[in-house]
Amino acid sequence: MDLESYIKSYNEAVFETDKQGAFAVVNQALEQGLSAEDVVFKLVIPAVEQMMEIIEKDPDANLAQHFMTAQIAADVTERMLEKFRKPPEMIGRVVIGAAYGDLHSLGKRIVSGCLKSLMVDVVDLGTNVSAEKFVDTAVEEDAQVIAISAMMVHTATGEKGSTRVRALLKERGLERRIKLAVGGAPYRFDPALYIKVGADAWAPDGVTAAKVIVDLIREVKP
Ligand code: B12
16 A cells, blocks of 8 residues: 555544554554654644544534544554654753643644654653643753643633743743743644743644754753
8 A cells, every 4th residue: 555545544544433443554554664753744643634624614523533533643643652763862851741721632742752753852741730840840850841732722821831830930040941832722823822921932733843842952951
């Protein structure tokens, strides 16, 4: 099968919420020599984006289907990340998580995958992470960047999210040592929002996110 056929079969399985079918396509693609990176960037992400477009256009799109698409994508991505080329030397460390009150995990996982593929060590705190936890962990783990994913307007702009992380960095004199990056749907709608929430940078997708974060690491790391 060629790449186009894998994309078609994977999309069909995902849209049918057929997790086993989606994994069968992925396994076949890997056996045929497709890399784990190709599986994530050429199958998984485009399928989620297509599903997002459908959901946005169709208010009746069913929540189970919407949820399963994300679950399948997250599971495949997670499994592929283990197969990503092992970086020989890490260039820096990032503490990543979804903002306080936010349970959306897929975008964050994709960003983690992209970071790992660019040789960045990732400490993933999961979802619903408090500002204190972000800052304390970044200090403990000697991370150069805190990366916060927020998919909802109130978790992006709320007082317990990035704004609070910025305040803590300031209070504790850490602003030169630790940079703050944000991302998620609200930032795509308002590209100036990252400044309003006190972040140093943002990015609209996983690939750009990894590049932006690497630049922040280089700003801080001697
Ligand atoms: C899948 C999904 C869910 C799944 C999440 C499953 C999971 N494990 O993640 C489920 C069904 C659980 C869910 C629940 C809810 N959801 Co929801 N969900 C979505 C949906 C369709 C897609 C999100 C997603 O996974 N996108 C795919 C990934 C790949 O994209 P992404 O997250 O944007 O990430 C990319 C970039 O943004 C960037 N990025 C992401 N994070 C970061 C971080 C950094 C540092 C950087 C630099 C970049 C970066 O890189 C990523 C990779 O390319 C969006 C619609 C949308 N258009 O976004 C709604 C959406 C986010 N959900 C929404 C809502 C309202 C909810 C619920 C409140 C629904 C409900 N009534 O229960 C709950 C809230 C739960 C909670 N407390 O968090 C709203 C938010 C509205 C708003 N304006 O605030 C949206 C926008 C849908 C809508 N149009 O109304 N949801």
